[in-house]
Amino acid sequence: MDGVLGRTVASRDRFARLWGLGDRNQPTGRTPGLVMLDGDPSIDVALAPFRAETTRTLPATLTLTARGAFEVPSFDTPGPTWSVGLGHVLPPEMEEADAGEPAGIGPLLPVSWQRMMHDADLMDSTLAPQVVVLTDALALTSNPRRFIDALVAIKRRFPGALLWAPGIGGPDNLALLVWLGVDLFDMTRSRQAAASEMLLDRGGPRTPSVELGESASLDAQVDAWRAAVAEVREHLAAGTLRQLVDRQALVAPSTVVQLRHHDEVCSTMDGLLERHVPRERKLMCMAETSLHEPAVLDWVNWMSTDYRAPQGMDRLLVLLPCSARKPYRFSKSHRRFIEAIGTNAVHEVMVTSPLGLVPRDLEQVWPAQHYDLAVTGRWSADEINRIGSMLSAMIERHDYQCIVDHSGITLPESCYGGLPRIDTRQGESAGSRTALERLSEAVREAVRTHGARRRSRDAMHLDEWRSASRRLLGGHAWLDGAEVRGRPPRFRIMCGSDQIGQWSPDRGGFSLSKAAVLRLEAGAALPQVHLTPDVVWKGDIHVGIVQDVVGDVRVGSDLLVMQNGQAIGLARALAPGWEWAGTPGRLAKAHQRL
Structure with a gap:
């Protein structure tokens, strides 16, 4: 009854995980x-890996059985099986009351608000459950804020456990609940739909089309689940689950609020x-919900509070429109803008949505290189407010003398910080001949008036790398004294005769060498992973070998590996920091060892 469930994370996206059950290989x-559950039709193990039974006693006992051979170490018979007392569960509204009869504790852990x-x-x-059951999930959904707070608390407290939220899942909200962190579901809502002669599919409950051969039978409900589960698993493995979630959340006001x-x-x-993502991954921003996407808000907050332009570049600010192609510099429109500007002595900043502002020196990092949106030429009030507040904050932290505005968006005058602003568009398209001529002339005159100095190619690359390092590695002092060698796009970063790194366009960041480890310890602010003192890191x-984690570990983060107070190497995070307290399997890939 205390067997160990073999489980490893095959794919992950924030709180959403695709677990492999059984032998990890x-x-x-x-x-x-x-x-x-009792009364369900026959379902194959691939779709329903567990069975649950609840006694009719008070308090009840819950038994959860794995239907496949998932038990460590033999994986030869179905298992494991766990039983636990559910205790008395009071409504979430009675949170100040104590139920008196506590629920049990063990590998199967019932939790209520x-x-x-x-x-x-x-x-x-020492509590390390393998499956957590949110017993009052249905009652919690009536208060979306409390429901989300409960899910987040459970995921962070028990990162190595699967989470079952009984009674709330269906093909219509499966993607959203998986995104919120739920792993296991049941057919309670589907059975209710069948009893009402309704079919619960990915669009919600509806009357089946009899003339097309549809029915509300339990077998039809299972087929709807099968299609929904297959879709979610595929999107989760491909890193595109959020796109599906954005569409699915719009089916009801309650899911939008959640x-x-x-x-x-x-x-x-x-x-x-995330700190780094695969180059092919896209952050699709097709709905208003993208304004509140955490990666977007993280970018907006960092740009508004921590961003600093390259040294000496805060004299002339040139605002430009974005482009469909990323990085912008490779688009036809931006090649024309760069040609018209004719100098690298100005600070180019793209105006876009939902990110607000993207400086040229950061256009190759996540999420600036990866977002995609439908361009309509019209700006919502929320978009204008975001861009305006970010621009105002940027101007306040720098010493700009003039703004050359080729963006085509008009903001309230207060956003420009009282600086002289030259509108080079004047209602024309950004790529028109006369608009580009005005852009070229305005930049030449501003450079002449305010004395901005052109940079060498190597100085320009180092400026971009310092900006990227502040964003990705928490500091840029490790680049002091560095030189640029090699050919584009994979320039080598040298310090004397030692190569300390390389800029990797595919990664949107740095590929760091062994020679960089001690420089990074002193001149950056990488998250640190402290290994147990007696382990030999191979x-x-x-x-099992981690003693402590310090800092904001994100997927793709470069990590400074420490042992006994000394830096011993670098690793790249495969799992975000919330999982490091107990998730089985690999958490980071070794990169460099001293």
Whole structure:
């Protein structure tokens, strides 16, 4: 009854995870999946890897059984099986009351809002459940803020556990709930739909089309689940789940509120977001919800508070429109803008949505290089407010003398900080011959008036790398004394005869060498992973050899590996920081060892 569930994360996207169940090398089950209940039709293990039974006693006992051979170490018979007492569950509104009869503790852990408020046993550092059941999930959904807070608290407290939220899932909200962190579901809502002669599919409950051969039978409900689960698993593996979530959240006001509150919570949370993503990944920004996407809000907050232009570049500010192609500099329109500007002595900043502002020196990093949106030429009030506040903050922190505005957007005058502003568009398209001539003339006159100095090619690259390093590595002092060698696009970063790194366009960041380790310890602010004192570090990093984690570990982050107070190498994070407290499997890939 205390067997260990073999599980490893096959794909992840913030709180959403695709778990492989059983042998990590050949998993025989996956999540998201169903938990079969009494009265369900026959469902294959690939879709429903677990079965649950609840006694009719008070308090009830819950038994959860794995239907596949998932038990460590043999993986030869179905298992494991766990049982636990559910205790008394009071409504979430009675959070100040103590239910009196506590729920059990073990590999299968029932949790309710009331228990989270009162049971100190949940904070026992040795408690490591394998499946957590949010027993009052249905009641919690009536208060979206409380529901999201409960899910986030459970995920962060028990990162190595699968989460089942009984009674709330369906094909119509599966993607959203997986995004929120739920792994296991059941057919409660589908059975209710069948009893009402309705079909619950990805669009919600509806009357089946009899003339097309549809029905509301339980087998038809299972088919709807199968299609939804397959879709979510595929999107999660491809890194595009958020696109599906944005569409699905619009089916009801309650789901819109859930996603909005979840975004608010996640945007200020360390150890959740991304630092680097594959070059082919896109951040699709096709809906108003993209304004609140945590990666977008993180960018906006950092640009508004921490961004600094390259040294000496804050004399002349040139505002430009964005382009469909990323990085912008490779688009036809921006090649024409760069040619018209004719100098690298000005600070070029792109005006866009939903990111607001993207400086030329940061256009190759996440998410600036990866976002995509439909360009309509019209700006919403929220977009104008965001761009205006970001521009005002940027001007306040720098010493600009003049603004050459080729963006085509008109902001309230207060956003320009009282600086002289030259509108080079004058209502024309950005690429028209006369608009480009005005842009060229305005920049020449501003350079002549305010004395901006042109940079060498190497100085320009170093300026861009320092900006990228402040964003990606937390500082740029490790680049002091560095020189540029090699040919584009993979320039080598040299310090004397030592190569300390290379700029990688595919990664949108640095490929760091062994010679950079000690320089990074002194001249950057990388998250640190402290290994246990007695371990000999040979392979990748997993929870069993980690003593402590310091800093904001994001997916793709470069990590400084420490042991006994000394830097011993570098690693790249595969899992965000919230998972490092107990998720089995690889958490970071070893990169350099001293």
